Each structure stands twice: as structure tokens, then as C-alpha cells.
Amino acid sequence: MAHQSYKRIRILLTLFLIPWLGYSQTHEVFIRKIFDESLLRGKSYDDLRSLCKDIGPRLSGSSEAEMAVRWSEQKMKSYGFDTVFLQPIMVPHWERGNPETAWITFGNQSIEKITIKALGGSIGTQGLLEGKVVMFNHIDELKKAIRTQVEGRIVFLNQPMNAAEIQTFKAYGACYPIRGNGAIEASKLGAKAVIIRSLGLSEDDHPHTGSMQYDTAVPKIPAAALSTKDANLLAQRLIRNADLMFAMEMDCRTLPDVPSFNVIGELKGRKSPDEFITIGGHLDSWDQGEGAHDDGAGVIHCLEALRILKTLGYTPDHSLRVVFFMNEENGNKGGKTYASWVKDNHEKHIAALESDRGGFTPRGFGCDGNDKTFKKFQSYAPLFESYGLHVWEKGGGGVDIGPLKDQFTDISLFGFIPDSQRYFDFHHAASDVFESVNKRELELGAAAIAAFLYLMDSDLFR
Amino acid sequence: MAHQSYKRIRILLTLFLIPWLGYSQTHEVFIRKIFDESLLRGKSYDDLRSLCKDIGPRLSGSSEAEMAVRWSEQKMKSYGFDTVFLQPIMVPHWERGNPETAWITFGNQSIEKITIKALGGSIGTQGLLEGKVVMFNHIDELKKAIRTQVEGRIVFLNQPMNAAEIQTFKAYGACYPIRGNGAIEASKLGAKAVIIRSLGLSEDDHPHTGSMQYDTAVPKIPAAALSTKDANLLAQRLIRNADLMFAMEMDCRTLPDVPSFNVIGELKGRKSPDEFITIGGHLDSWDQGEGAHDDGAGVIHCLEALRILKTLGYTPDHSLRVVFFMNEENGNKGGKTYASWVKDNHEKHIAALESDRGGFTPRGFGCDGNDKTFKKFQSYAPLFESYGLHVWEKGGGGVDIGPLKDQFTDISLFGFIPDSQRYFDFHHAASDVFESVNKRELELGAAAIAAFLYLMDSDLFR
Numbered sequence: 001m002a003h004q005s006y007k008r009i010r011i012l013l014t015l016f017l018i019p020w021l022g023y024s025q026t027h028e029v030f031i032r033k034i035f036d037e038s039l040l041r042g043k044s045y046d047d048l049r050s051l052c053k054d055i056g057p058r059l060s061g062s063s064e065a066e067m068a069v070r071w072s073e074q075k076m077k078s079y080g081f082d083t084v085f086l087q088p089i090m091v092p093h094w095e096r097g098n099p100e101t102a103w104i105t106f107g108n109q110s111i112e113k114i115t116i117k118a119l120g121g122s123i124g125t126q127g128l129l130e131g132k133v134v135m136f137n138h139i140d141e142l143k144k145a146i147r148t149q150v151e152g153r154i155v156f157l158n159q160p161m162n163a164a165e166i167q168t169f170k171a172y173g174a175c176y177p178i179r180g181n182g183a184i185e186a187s188k189l190g191a192k193a194v195i196i197r198s199l200g201l202s203e204d205d206h207p208h209t210g211s212m213q214y215d216t217a218v219p220k221i222p223a224a225a226l227s228t229k230d231a232n233l234l235a236q237r238l239i240r241n242a243d244l245m246f247a248m249e250m251d252c253r254t255l256p257d258v259p260s261f262n263v264i265g266e267l268k269g270r271k272s273p274d275e276f277i278t279i280g281g282h283l284d285s286w287d288q289g290e291g292a293h294d295d296g297a298g299v300i301h302c303l304e305a306l307r308i309l310k311t312l313g314y315t316p317d318h319s320l321r322v323v324f325f326m327n328e329e330n331g332n333k334g335g336k337t338y339a340s341w342v343k344d345n346h347e348k349h350i351a352a353l354e355s356d357r358g359g360f361t362p363r364g365f366g367c368d369g370n371d372k373t374f375k376k377f378q379s380y381a382p383l384f385e386s387y388g389l390h391v392w393e394k395g396g397g398g399v400d401i402g403p404l405k406d407q408f409t410d411i412s413l414f415g416f417i418p419d420s421q422r423y424f425d426f427h428h429a430a431s432d433v434f435e436s437v438n439k440r441e442l443e444l445g446a447a448a449i450a451a452f453l454y455l456m457d458s459d460l461f462r
Numbered sequence: 463m464a465h466q467s468y469k470r471i472r473i474l475l476t477l478f479l480i481p482w483l484g485y486s487q488t489h490e491v492f493i494r495k496i497f498d499e500s501l502l503r504g505k506s507y508d509d510l511r512s513l514c515k516d517i518g519p520r521l522s523g524s525s526e527a528e529m530a531v532r533w534s535e536q537k538m539k540s541y542g543f544d545t546v547f548l549q550p551i552m553v554p555h556w557e558r559g560n561p562e563t564a565w566i567t568f569g570n571q572s573i574e575k576i577t578i579k580a581l582g583g584s585i586g587t588q589g590l591l592e593g594k595v596v597m598f599n600h601i602d603e604l605k606k607a608i609r610t611q612v613e614g615r616i617v618f619l620n621q622p623m624n625a626a627e628i629q630t631f632k633a634y635g636a637c638y639p640i641r642g643n644g645a646i647e648a649s650k651l652g653a654k655a656v657i658i659r660s661l662g663l664s665e666d667d668h669p670h671t672g673s674m675q676y677d678t679a680v681p682k683i684p685a686a687a688l689s690t691k692d693a694n695l696l697a698q699r700l701i702r703n704a705d706l707m708f709a710m711e712m713d714c715r716t717l718p719d720v721p722s723f724n725v726i727g728e729l730k731g732r733k734s735p736d737e738f739i740t741i742g743g744h745l746d747s748w749d750q751g752e753g754a755h756d757d758g759a760g761v762i763h764c765l766e767a768l769r770i771l772k773t774l775g776y777t778p779d780h781s782l783r784v785v786f787f788m789n790e791e792n793g794n795k796g797g798k799t800y801a802s803w804v805k806d807n808h809e810k811h812i813a814a815l816e817s818d819r820g821g822f823t824p825r826g827f828g829c830d831g832n833d834k835t836f837k838k839f840q841s842y843a844p845l846f847e848s849y850g851l852h853v854w855e856k857g858g859g860g861v862d863i864g865p866l867k868d869q870f871t872d873i874s875l876f877g878f879i880p881d882s883q884r885y886f887d888f889h890h891a892a893s894d895v896f897e898s899v900n901k902r903e904l905e906l907g908a909a910a911i912a913a914f915l916y917l918m919d920s921d922l923f924r
Contacts, residue, residue, distance in 0.1 A: 039625045163501045163902070166849055202901060361823070361881050363850070387628055388825070388881075390852035419823050419850075419881065421902045439664060440625070440883045 027383055027459070030312075031451040035387060037308045038447035044304040045439045047075065048297065048359070052290035052434035059120075059287040060327040061093030061258045068283050069261045072299070072324045076265035079307045081322075083268070086261040089337040091327040093258045094121055096287055097251030100224065102195075104237060105245045114234065116195065116224040117207035118252040119179060120286060120330050121214070125222045129154075130247045131192050135238050139177045142185050151190035154246050157182050158197045158235050160228075161424065168201060168420040169357070172427075175199050179210050179225070187218040193248065194223045197231035199424065205229055206429035209286050211330045222250055262334045263324040265303070267310060269457075271317040276342070277456055278321045278352040279305060279449065282328030282400055289432035293423060297359025297437060297445070299324045301416065305450035316457045318350065325400040328356070332399055339403035349407070351456050353414040354398025355449060358426070359437045360418035362448040364391025368405075369412030376460055377414075380452070389448055391417050412460075414452070418445055489845055489921070492774075493913040497849060499770045500909035506766040507901045509537065510759065510821070514752035514896035521582075521749040522789040523555030523720045530745050531723045534761070534786045538727035541769045543784075545730070548723040551799040553789040555720045556583055558749055559713030562686065564657075566699060567707045576696065578657065578686040579669035580714040581641060582748060582792050583676070587684045591616075592709045593654050597700050601639045604647050613652035616708050619644050620659045620697050622690075623886065630663060630882040631819070634889075637661050641672050641687070649680040655710065656685045659693035661886065667691055668891035671748050673792045684712055724796045725786040727765070729772060731919075733779040738804070739918055740783045740814040741767060741911065744790030744862055751894035755885060759821025759899060759907070761786045763878065767912035778919045780812065787862040790818070794861055801865035811869070813918050815876040816860025817911060820888070821899045822880035824910040826853025830867075831874030838922055839876075842914070851910055853879050874922075876914070880907055 038044065051071065058065040069086065076084040102114040118124075134149055135156040136142040142155060157178040165171035178196045186194040198208040207225040214220045226234065237244055263283065269275065281298025285291020306322045325334035342349055353365075364384070367377045378392045396415035397405070404411055418441070426432035500506065513533065520527040531548065538546040564576040580586075596611055597618040598604040604617060619640040627633035640658045648656040660670040669687040676682045688696065699706055725745065731737065743760025747753020768784045787796035804811055815827075826846070829839045840854045858877035859867070866873055880903070888894035 035628070036626045164498045166497070166906075168902075361883050421823050421906065422900050425900070438884050438887070440630075444628075444883065 027455065030454060031383055033312055034308055034450045034454065035447040037311060038304065038443045038450065039440070042304060042443045042446065043307060044300050044442050044446045047303065048292065048300045048437060048442060049434055051296050051300065052292050056290050057287045058283060058285045058291055060091040060260060060284045060330060061255070062287070065260060065284055065326065069263055069326070072263040072283060075303065076263065076322070080310065081265040081267055081306065083266040085264050087264055087338065087341060089260055089262060089326060089333045090257045091260040091333050092331045093255040094330065095253060095255065097124065097253060100248065100250045102246065102248040104234065105247065106241050112233070114230045115205055115207055115227045116248060117209045117288065118250045119212040119223040119225060120209055121212055121254065122183070122223040122250065122252055123220050124252050125193070125248055125250045128247055128249050129193055129222065130245055132243060133234070133238060133246045135235060139182065139185060145189060147189050150186065153191055154193045154195060155182070155186035155191040156195050156234060158231050160197060161199060161201050163201060168424050171201070172199055172424060179212055181213060183212055183221055183223040184215045184218060187221045191221060193221050195246070196223070196225050198225045198228050198429070200228055200427065200429065202425045203228050203232070204431070206431050208428040209288055210428045222248070224248065224250060260326045262326055262338055265306060265322045267306060267316050267320045269316050269319040273319050274348060275318045276321055276347050276349045277318050277453070278323055278349065278401065278404070279453055280323035280325055280400055281355045282326070282334065283324040284326050284329055286329055286428045288428060288430045289426065290434055292432050292434045292437050293358035293426050294428065294432055295328065295356045297442060298355035300442070301355040301359070301446045301449050304446035305453050308447070308450040309454060314454065318457050320453065320457060328399050335400035336403045339407050343407040349404055349411050350461055351412045351414065352401040352404050353416065353449065353453065354401045355416040355445070356398045356400070357416065357418050357420065358423045359442040359445055360420070360422060361441045362389050362416070362418050362445045364389045364393065364417045365452060366393050366396030366415040366417055367412065368394070368396045368414070370410070373412050373460065380455055384448070384451070387444070387448065416445065416449055489917065492916060493845055495774055496770055496912045496916065497909040499773060500766065500905045500912065501902070504766060504905045504908065505769060506762050506904050506908045509765065510754065510762045510899060510904060511896055513758050513762065514754050518752050519749045520745060520747045520753055522553040522722060522746045522792060523717070524749070527722060527746055527788065531725055531788070534725040534745060537765065538725065538784070542772065543727040543729055543768065545728040547726050549726055549800065549803060551722055551724060551788060551795045552719045553722040553795050554793045555717040556792065557715060557717065559586065559715060562710065562712045564708065564710040566696065567709065568703050574695070576692045577667055577669055577689045578710060579671045579750065580712045581674040581685040581687060582671055583674055583716065584685040584712065584714055585682050586714050587655070587710060587712045590709055590711050591655055591684065592707055594705060595696070595700060595708045597697060601644065601647060607651060609651050612648065615653055617644070617648035617653040617656045618696060619656065620693050622659060623661060623663050625663060630886050633663070634661055634886060641674055643675060645674055645683055645685040646677045646680060649683045653683060655683050658685070658687050660687045660690050660891070662690055662889065662891065664887045665690045665694070666893070668893050670890040671750055672890045684710070686710065686712060722788045724788055724800055727768060727784045729768060729778050729782045731778045731781040735781050736810060737780045738783055738809050738811045739780050739915070740785055740811065740863065740866070741915055742785035742787055742862055743817045744788070744796065745786040746788050746791055748791055748890045750890060750892045751888065752896055754894050754896045754899050755820035755888050756890065756894055757790065757818045759904060760817035762904070763817040763821070763908045763911050766908035767915050770908070770912040771916060776916065780919050782915065782919060790861050797862035798865045801869050805869040811866055811873050812923055813874045813876065814863040814866050815878065815911065815915070816863045817878040817907070818860045818862070819878065819880050819882065820885045821904040821907055822882070822884060823903045824851050824878070824880050824907045826851045826855065826879045827914060828855050828858030828877040828879055829874065830856070830858045830876070832872070835874050835922065842917055846910070846913070849906070849910065878907065878911055
């Protein structure tokens with residue numbers, strides 16, 4: 001090789017390759033430190049255990065939710081974040097009351113008990129409610145039904161989640177209308193109550209609760225979920241005897257709104273302290289189980305991500321905030337209040353990330369940003385390959401951080417994507433307990449978020 | 463655009479692009495059918511339930527292992543494979559006997575119970591065995607020790623698996639010598655027994671058993687595993703009191719070899735019936751738990767893969783075999799016998815795949831083949847991306863199919879790679895029960911293997 005061309009290659013190397021190697025190696029080394037901290041000295045698993053076992057489920061307006069607010073404030077303070085504060089909000093206050101009961105009877109013959117749970121926000125039954133059942137296998141069947149089919153009956157929406165859908169969140173989304181709009185559609189045709197097949201993929205005995213809506217144009221009727229096993233059972237019994245009677249009693253009620261809080265911790269930025277990056281999940285949960293995956297894992301992921309960066313002595317360029325949003329499940333008052341509050345404060349928010357898909361093995365991230373941001377976002381894939389993160393796709397965001405988009409048109413929103421296969425075994429059900437979270441999977445998720453937060457802060461918006 | 467160049471493009475399209483699209487679309491469509499069959503009408507979960515609950519653990523030489531052989535034969539016949547047969551082998555017969563007991567005492571003071579399980583193949587203690595303990599944090603520390611440190615004592619190998627290792631099988635491999643060679647190394651220096659920290663990543667109460675070796679050059683000494691929790695406890699107690707006494711009793715013993723079987727099912731190839739592709743896992747398990755992940759999931763994966771292809775009416779080019787190997791855990795007599803038997807039968811074996819890493823979400827496959835095969839193997843990645851399989855790496859094979867490599871130098875071996883994070887919570891422990899396997903994760907694994915088997919048969923070796 002001629003000396004001249006050797007020299008030219010050397011110059012090219014110096015100009016391009018070596019700085020690039022330096023850049024990439026710095027990231028690689030720091031990301032490895034982040035994963036080591038999470039896997040070897042992490043706090044996420046013990047913190048989640050405490051949130052689940054010392055407090056338990058945390059429905060907005062409950063005393064447990066308030067206990068969780070204090071717990072979170074103390075926890076953030078114990079990690080020495082620069083600022084920790086509570087942001088006041090008003091939240092709905094719905095209570096389940098006495099446990100629900102239900103059964104079916106066949107004429108004078110046998111009685112079978114059915115496991116139900118009121119959907120969140122449902123009215124009670126005012127004593128025992130009894131009626132014949134009309135079953136639909138899809139909400140569109142109900143919409144096409146005529147009044148005489150439905151009037152005075154209990155509508156049973158037995159629409160299953162599609163098990164063939166690989167992305168379980170898509171299967172959930174397709175089924176959501178039976179829970180969200182079932183009471184409205186059934187009431188339009190004069191039904192006296194609505195019962196739905198639980199939005200879950202496993203066949204088990206846990207009814208999955210969750211939010212539902214009423215419409216002022218039609219009467220409110222009680223709404224409840226059956227476990228998938230009991231939905232199958234009821235469907236079978238109806239084939240045998242279409243005139244069977246369904247009896248149910250629910251004591252739930254909505255009380256006046258009560259004050260609550262978002263919990264916020266912050267590491268102050270050195271270069272651009274007035275520009276903010278928010279990461280968070282929601283502190284509230286449904287009243288079933290312990291809210292371990294939904295969304296205990298998400299808030300702990302984000303808490304741990306900020307703790308790790310602080311513990312490793314990282315000084316952020318921007319101000320980094322972890323927000324434990326209150327009331328994602330039934331009102332999103334936390335997300336909405338936070339977005340308008342930061343706007344009123346004239347803060348500039350450049351990015352936000354949400355973790356609200358459980359504490360499973362991390363698979364990647366979703367990005368809702370402009371083309372330049374998305375391209376750079378995708379360029380991070382090689383840094384995460386050895387950690388098993390391969391998904392760098394469009395999408396992202398989350399219920400809590402969504403309202404920020406209304407305030408900042410150029411904000412980039414990101415969503416953490418863990419493996420989704422087990423999520424709907426636990427979602428909004430009694431099975432969503434600490435024991436359903438695997439230590440390593442939780443720790444890997446926290447590390448992935450910490451590593452991505454580091455890249456967002458130090459590189460993505462340069 | 464000139465007509466000429468348009469025509470040229472059209473010719474190019476016809477020659478290259480359209481056949482390619484056709485090829486790719488055929489694969490896509492059939493793979494989608496495979497996943498639908500597994501997720502919507504799959505048998506894997508119920509079959510695994512039956513194997514785990516109707517039979518349970520299946521240690522080589524046990525009556526449960528023989529029951530499992532009959533169960534497997536019947537199951538394969540019920541699926542209508544062209545040929546189903548049992549291949550006779552001889553297997554070791556080791557028994558645990560009465561449950562083990564162990565405790566520590568501090569002089570005349572307190573007693574603490576310790577949970578131990580004999581390692582597979584260990585000799586018993588012939589009544590109570592008692593001694594002082596010498597602890598090493600790594601097997602290399604033991605190798606460097608001098609005789610006076612060790613002689614007459616119980617060696618405690620407290621080497622933990624490295625939690626910072628993302629690939630848990632690598633962490634396991636690095637720790638394996640304490641189990642495999644601990645008794646030999648300790649005996650060389652005159653130890654009276656060896657106890658090891660369980661090869662597991664979670665802190666729990668389950669000792670993990672597994673195979674170990676003796677060397678005829680040194681005396682055999684009893685060998686047992688402590689749960690990770692009790693390993694931590696013992697390490698702490700030794701700091702306080704290096705002279706504490708450890709007492710243990712184990713009733714285990716090795717009996718004469720007994721006859722057993724590999725169970726083999728076959729779909730006959732149409733184009734090349736004399737060329738074989740084998741997929742399999744091992745039917746035997748340790749005697750703890752139910753062998754659900756190790757390797758109930760693996761044999762069920764492969765059974766289901768063949769069932770799916772048959773159910774979908776697929777006619778294979780090559781002869782496809784599912785083999786339930788016996789005795790992977792403590793002798794590999796099944797794998798060795800199968801390899802020499804097919805060679806003696808003058809069968810040509812072109813490929814084999816093993817599933818022996820549990821029933822978790824599929825992440826990809828490993829390939830041990832020549833450059834051409836590896837390149838084509840990697841070209842399948844886009845077909846599996848929407849199913850979440852992103853890993854197409856070198857490596858692969860497995861203990862059972864490994865001996866085929868000695869018989870056929872140009873055979874390609876493949877390994878199924880599921881998510882590895884939870885595997886070592888269950889491996890060889892009482893926690894490896896049916897309930898630790900998720901239905902969807904199992905079904906996705908079976909579908910991934912069926913899809914890859916289809917590609918191996920129809921495309922990979924063209």
C-alpha cells in the first residue's frame with residue numbers, strides 16, 4: 001500500500017472512526033455500569049415488595065393510595081434527589097363496598113355460584129338484581145340487536161381476547177369496548193345490567209375489573225366482570241337453558257372527589273436546568289391484587305432509573321423528573337394536572353417516557369417523535385442488543401404522559417416495551433401480586449429505562 | 463421513462479422479485495397458520511399438564527420415568543404419526559432414599575436446620591456425618607488450598623452465579639464446576655463431604671440438585687446442595703463462629719443400571735424419506751418438582767411441533783422425527799444410543815434441533831452449521847420478527863443431539879433459545895412445576911419450533 005493512501009486512511013480514521021468509537025464506547029461503558037448497579041446492588045425488587053406488601057392495592061381516593069403517596073415521598077427523599085414534592089390534585093372516589101355475589105338458577109333446580117367483580121365506576125345493584133340473560137359474542141352484535149331482545153334483561157358480553165394476536169395489548173385494545181362502552185350500549189336497549197367476560201387471556205377464576213363509562217343520555221346500569229372460567233360456564237349453561245336466571249348483588253358507589261397527589265422527584269440539570277425530561281408510571285392501581293405489574297413495576301422502574309443515575313454520580317444536562325402519577329386508572333387526573341401545571345410554570349419539556357406495561361423482560365422502546373429523533377432513537381439499537389432489547393419502533397407514550405403532548409407540540413414521547421405475554425394474566429385482577437413479578441426481569445427493565453434516560457439526556461436531543 | 467428500460471425492469475421483476483415474493487409469502491402464510499394452530503387449538507399446555515401432574519418427576523430408572531415412556535408412546539400414537547417406536551437403552555439408577563436432613567450447631571448453644579438435597583449420583587452418608595466447615599467462595603480457591611485447611615472437614619463451596627451476566631446460561635456454565643467437580647477437588651485434599659451453594663439466581667429455600675462426578679483416583683465423598691438462602695445463612699454463621707459443626711444425613715445410593723427407552727415418533731418424508739431431521743428434548747428429569755421447564759417443556763414443544771405440521775396437512779420432504787431422549791440429566795445414554803443406532807441403520811441425518819432451555823417466550827435459535835447454512839438460517843429472521851424472535855446466532859445444539867455430530871460430520875445442529883431470565887429459578891429444584899410455565903409462552907415456543915422445522919425441511923438444505 002502506498003504511503004499516501006495509508007496516510008489518507010489514517011486521517012479518515014482520526015476524523016471519523018476514532019471519535020465515533022469514543023462516543024460509542026463511552027455509552028457502552030456507562031450502560032454496562034447501569035445494568036451492573038441494577039442487577040448487583042439494585043433496590044427495585046425490595047422497593048416493589050414494600051409497595052405491594054406494606055401497602056397493597058392503591059385505588060384513587062382510598063386510604064392506601066394516600067399511604068402510598070407518603071411512602072413514595074419518603075422513598076424519593078431517602079434516595080437524595082435534589083427536589084421531592086407533592087403536587088395536589090382532586091381524584092374520583094369509587095368504592096367497591098361489600099364483596100359482590102352472583103349465581104345462576106335453573107328453574108327450581110340447581111344453583112351455581114358465579115365469581116364477579118364490579119367494573120370501576122359502576123353503580124351498585126341496590127339489593128339483589130335478578131333477570132334473564134341475553135348473550136352476545138361481540139359488542140357489534142349488541143349494537144345490531146333490537147330492543148325486544150335486550151329490554152329488561154342482563155346483557156352478557158362474552159367477547160374473548162384474540163389469543164392468536166402476538167401483541168397482547170392489541171388483543172386487549174380490540175376487546176376494550178365491551179368494558180368501556182358495554183353499559184352504555186346495553187342501556188340504550190333497556191338492559192337492567194351488563195356483565196362481561198374478563199379482559200384476560202388465561203382461563204382462570206379471577207374477574208378483571210377496570211374502568212367503564214356511563215352516558216348521561218341513557219340510564220346508568222350496574223356493570224361487572226366474570227372470570228373467564230365462569231364466562232365459559234355461563235355460555236355453556238345458556239346453550240342448555242336460555243331462560244336461566246342470573247342474580248347479582250353489588251354494593252359499590254361513587255363518593256365525592258377527594259384531594260390526592262402526584263409525587264415528584266427531580267435531579268437538577270447542569271447545562272439546561274430549565275429543560276425537563278419526565279419519566280414515570282402511575283402510583284394508583286385497581287383494588288384487586290396489589291397493583292404489582294400495573295403499575296407498581298412502572299413507578300419502581302422509574303424511581304430506580306433515577307436512583308441508579310444518581311448513585312453512579314451522573315450529572316444530567318437537563319432536569320430529570322420521576323413522576324408517580326395518581327389516578328391513571330379512573331380519570332387520569334394526575335396526568336392532566338401535571339401537564340397543565342408544567343405549562344403554567346413555563347417549564348420547557350422536551351421528552352417524557354412512561355412505563356405501564358408491567359415488570360417483564362425488556363424488549364425495547366416505542367418512540368413518538370419527529371423523523372430526526374426517531375432516526376437517532378433507532379441508532380441506539382446496537383447498544384442494547386446484548387441486553388436483549390431488539391424493538392425500536394414507532395408508537396410509545398402512555399396515558400399519564402399523553403396530556404404533555406397537548407401542551408408541547410414538539411415534545412417526544414416514549415414508551416417502555418417489556419415482553420407482553422403474561423401481562424393480561426394479571427391486569428386488574430387479584431393475581432397481580434408481588435409474587436407474579438420476577439426479580440431479574442424487573443431489574444433488567446429498570447436498567448433499560450435508566451440507560452435510555454441517560455441517552456435521552458446526554459445525546460438524543462443534541 | 464423510456465419503454466426499453468421499463469421493459470427491462472419488468473423482466474427483472476418477473477425473474478427475481480416475483481418468485482422471491484412468492485417464496486416469502488408462502489412461508490409467511492404457512493408460519494401464520496402454524497402460530498394460529500398453536501395459540502388457538504394447541505395441545506401443548508394440556509399435554510404438559512398431564513406429563514407434570516399425572517406423572518410428575520421422571521428420574522432415569524424410576525418407575526415414573528417408565529410411566530412417562532408409556533405415556534409418550536400413547537400420546538404420539540394418538541396424534542397419528544406414521545411410525546412410533548421405543549428404542550431400548552440402559553440407564554443409571556440412582557435413588558435419593560429418605561429425605562435429607564442437615565443442621566448446624568454452635569457449641570452447646572443453638573441449633574439451626576439447613577435445607578439440603580443430595581447431588582445426583584452422590585453416595586450417602588452412612589448415618590450421621592458431622593464436621594467443621596471450611597468455606598471457599600470459588601472453586602479455584604479450593605484448588606489452591608493446602609491439605610491442612612481441608613482435611614477431615616466439610617468443604618462448603620459458596621460460589622454464586624453472576625447476576626450481572628445477562629445470559630443466565632453463561633452464569634450457570636461459569637458456576638458449574640462447583641457442582642460437577644466439587645467432590646473430586648474436595649476429596650483430593652481429604653475432605654469428608656462437600657456442600658455447595660445452589661446453582662440458582664433467586665434467593666429462596668429450594669436446593670437445586672444436578673449431576674456431579676467422582677474420580678476413581680480419590681475417595682468418593684457425599685455431595686449436597688444448600689438453598690441459596692441457607693448458603694447465605696451458613697456463610698454468615700461461619701463469620702461469627704468458624705468452629706461451628708455441620709451435621710448431615712443422606713440416604714442416597716446408586717443401584718445397578720436398568721433398561722429404559724427413547725420414545726420416537728416419525729412423519730415419513732415424500733421426496734427424501736431416507737434423509738432425517740430430528741427434533742427433541744429429554745423426557746427424564748431430576749426428582750425435584752415436576753420437570754416442567756426441564757425438560758417437560760422441551761419434549762412437549764417438539765411433540766406439538768410435529769403434531770401441528772401433521773394437523774395442517776403438511777407433507778414433509780425429509781423424514782421428520784421427534785425424539786424424547788431418556789437420561790440426559792445423569793448419563794446421556796439416550797442421546798449416545800440414538801446417535802450410534804441411526805449410524806448403524808445407515809440413516810442419513812442432515813439436521814437436529816433441541817429444546818432444553820425451558821418453556822419461556824421464544825427469542826430465537828442458535829445454529830451450528832457451515833457458512834452457507836448459517837447465512838440462510840439468518841435470512842429467516844424477517845419471517846419471525848412479528849413473532850418476537852430476534853436472535854439468530856451461532857451456537858446451538860444440545861446434550862441429547864450432540865452425539866449426532868460425532869456420527870455425521872456435516873450435520874447441522876440447532877438450539878431453541880427462549881428468554882432465559884427465569885430459568886434458573888426453577889432448574890433442578892422443587893419449584894420446577896407446571897404452574898411455573900405460562901400457557902402462551904409455551905405455545906409460542908412450540909409454534910416457533912414448528913415454523914423453523916418447516917423451514918428446515920422445505921427450504922434450508924435446498
